[in-house]
Amino acid sequence: MTAPHAPVSVSPEEARIADKPRLRRFQQASWDEKLIFELGSPGERGVLVPATDPSIGKAEIPAALRRAEPPALPEMSQQQVLRHYLRLSQENLGADLNIDVGQGTCTMKYSPKINDQFVRDPRIAALHPLQDEDTVQGVLGIIHSLEQLLKEISGMDRVSLQPGAGSAAIYTNVAMIRAYFAARGELEQRDEVITTIFSHPSNAACAKTAGFKVITLHPDADGYPDIEALKAAVGPRTAALLITNPEDTGIYNPRIEEFVRIVHEAGGLCSYDQANANGILGITRARDAGFDLCHFNLHKTFSTPHACGGPAAGACAVSEDLAPYLPRPTVEFDGSTYRLDDDRPESVGKMRPFYGVVPNLVRAYAWIMSLGAQGLRAAAETAVLNNNYLLHKVRQIPGVSIPYAAGRPRVEQVRYSWEKLHEDTGLHSEDIGLRAADFGTHYWTSHHPYVVPEPMTLEPTESYTRADLDEYAAILAEIAREAYEDPETVHTAPHRSTIHRVRPEALDSPATWAVSWRAYRRKVLGEAGR
């Protein structure tokens, strides 16, 4: 029992709480949490396994296949495991918690919570992919319907939802391009794929993995993919153009039809990476510009959560000419019943086990159904409005420039440059990102290579309020002010994160890199054994 308080009185002035500071006083959780191997003690258990009826006996394991020593996993009670991971979760800044516009090119939009409920329902989570078709008509219907929605959104003729994510969808499109030319006997001849430096690295990497030589177009003086370079590159060896539009600069290439025409005239196919589709939903479509294939990242444009780097989901959309090569099985509908068609002799085959990352297909379906055509268009327009609003704000910050296409609008994101600030202060874009963490928000520089010096790509999407955008711009303005007036604060950031600056030197040397606890113990701690 505490002693009763003596009655006190305060004046309204004393009772008044001061206004919030202009920028929030953020402190990331820092539990100074141990590694999981340092927790628990022998004999502790986190979960029990069902005991078998003793009457059924045990299986005989041949000596050569029996495990000699039990795996040195942690031994922890259930609450210790939970507490450890919840502490780690607090030391993580999901998109639900921050104004996540700093992860440009990734379309960090709100993932509606109701959609998560659908995928946790046992009627999705506890479905087996080899059940009889008549027991899974609901989920097959969702897959088929989502395909129809994406057909309309892309203008294409057929869709496959099998790829595991955006890069897997890029690869799937390249595999279909390869199969298409192989079927025509042209694969030996057509061994080159053309892409652009401002497209995702996976466009180049997937084409190379699939066996193609990669030709990369660089921007012209205005930042558009160089059409003269395209004309020089294209020819009888061209299998395909893989291009993003708008590119990761946020600049829309107004000559996209001409690009497609030039490649088509050379006999090549055109594949549209629609990772940046969010700003053009319902405005223009891959097919309208003449593309043969396109893909979507469902975790970007269609709001499925990014999940620390997946599971994501990809969608491939193709013209009728490419349809025979789609991954198998396809989902077919006869007007009353859905079924899986595995009898597709020209198919590129399986891109992943079973039929796709189904939970994300369900979420994407629910998201589109909740918006409809009007809502998709509102999402696109608002994303673009937000982007140009943020551009307007950021443009006023000292040290920032907006390379290329001067005076032209940007679509759903902008690649900015801190080159001036770097020249003036010596600080890098990465330093700004580390300082941004102190204000409770995430910031990533941009994909390599840094064609734009000291790059920063911001993509506000439709999810954030005007106040959010004002706050984000104010954070950047404050960091720029500090960079000029108090650079040491930026240089030594972060100050309010879970940890301080990492010393990455050990990551590139085989003598010191430590991908696991046992590697760390052997190499760094010098422990023998194991």
Next chain:
Amino acid sequence: MTSSQDSVHPYAHPYIPNAVPAVRQAMLEEIGAASVEDFYADIPDGIRLHRPLDLPAPLRSEAELARHMEELLNRNTSTRQALSFLGSGCYQHHVPAVVDEVVNRSEFLTAYAGEPYEDHGRFQALWEYQSMMAELLDVEIVNVPVYDGFQAAGTALRMAGRITGRRRMLVATAIDADKLSRIRDYVRPDHDVTVVPVDPYTGCVDLDAVREALAAGDTAAVYADTPSALGIVDEALPHLAELAHDAGALFVVGCNPLTLGVLAPPSAYGADIACGDIQPLGLHQSFGGGNAGFIATRDEETLVAEYPSRLFGLVPTTVEGEYGFGDVAYERTSFALREEGKEWVGTAAALHGIGAGVYLALMGPQGMREIGDTILALTAYARRRLAEVPGIEVPYADALHFADFTIRYTGGKTAAEIRADLKDRGIFGGVPTGGHEAAYCVTEVHTKADIDRLVATLEEIVK
């Protein structure tokens, strides 16, 4: 500039705050734009869609959406409503509640690619996943998850191809046809895949046939799955490793990590690269959408250099006593080098790695041993009991099976007919693998009574 008439009427959807007309107008005014159309000025009119998308009318309220989805979900019958004996690459295991609690946290579910400063938890959880998998697999290197076990196998083989510079890949165990399809597609530009059929009577590796195939030379890798597509844990795998190594090839083994509490990890019998799918480690079936792949090797520079995927490493920070994390040998990756990197890397299945880490921490060595023993015992019991049913044969009798197994119907009915009859009695199982053969699977969620019910039902059906 185009007039604002092309623009739809602002629509203040709950997911789109700035679609509020007054806010939208104020933002436009601040920018100095007449309408949103100004921002689309670079999109030529000729490729503009001059009509609304032809989509169903929106389910505007959350309540309407929930009702619509409920109607669709009601058209599914889950494996909780029926008694399911389905496996073959997607497994029904108990998912501990704590796994779901952790992976459904917004902080993990909605995060993406943050730096160690705002996403320290993601880095630590994934590094701990790598570390626990390394203990399970008895190696030092495990990657951040790739899409699935198919991708992991394809990449593991390409890694072996780059290391040896050779052309041929030999598949020596029974392999899932879809997995083989994925592998063939993936290695096609650089490698040929030869499947050496297993012994039809034992279901096990035909070592003589493998020896013969290796004699032709130019083999980059010998690949085996354990359990194989038939569910067999093959005693010949250590011998297969010797054959591969004698031929200068790498030995690549796809394994089910859930077996490794009791079964030797591939590294113990000579595997240079282990790979597989972590779906059995606490991931829901999700109609086949819950897969994620792992690749594991010794900590040797030549092996590490060939990983395309992310490898998180533990390093110090500028403050003593803090654990920092970062990408090991980032210059391997296509993130760093585009087409000059190894294969490609992108968003894959990281959260599943966090979930599998929680699962392994909950299970510990005892749990992993017990679940392995339980599934082996239940599999053996089911096969023994089914073999007693008139009209059923259980092939490959001498081989150890884990979870998956095959049975053969000797009566008049086809496997498809029997599967349909089972379904009518509330049992999912018996996926046809031939006209009169079918695949079944048991896991720790099954009881003796469940298996007895399957046996009794088949006794009625199989004539």
